[in-house]
Amino acid sequence: MWVVKIGGSLSHDPALRGWLTELAEMGGGRVVIVPGGGDFADKVRQYQAEWRFNDLAAHNMCLLAMTQYALMMQGLSPELVLASSEAKVRRALRDGRVAIWVPTALMRDEPD
Known part of the structure; x- marks a missing residue:
């Protein structure tokens, strides 16, 4: 499994769509994207x-900010x-x- 963080700095970059397309096409069954918080977290x-x-x-x-970016x-x-959840991540990867x-x-x- 590859974990790819896509930071909030890409949230206004036209390259974001290209990166997502590339990952979707090439990363099936292997990639989990971790979203940053970007402008949402800055707020x-x-x-x-x-x-x-x-x-x-x-x-x-901030977790909700990451969710918005996702x-x-x-x-x-x-x-x-x-x-x-981990189970949902594994199911997505299993499904390619x-x-x-x-x-x-x-x-x-x-707090914990």
């Missing part, structure tokens, strides 16, 4: 500085499979697909 940082809410809220919001990538390349990890399972009710 969380901005709001936390402004409103001074706790790190637990910011942590959960949804955007899947919207650009619908053949990619959103996967929120490329998974995009959706990290919502890491959200917390309390």
Whole structure:
């Protein structure tokens, strides 16, 4: 398995679509994409500085930021499979697909 992080710095780059297409075509059964947070996470940082809410809220919001970027990538390349658990990642790979990890399972009710 190859893990490919696609950082938020590519979220405004026209090359993003090409990278996603290339990974979908060549990486079936072997690639898991980890999305960055990009502008979505930058907004969380901005709001936390402004409103001074706790790190637990910011942590959960940043995971949602990564999820938003994952949804955007899947919207650009619908053949990619959103996967929120290890079992879903493995199923996508077994089916010869490329998974995009959706990290919502890491959200917390309390700091740990």
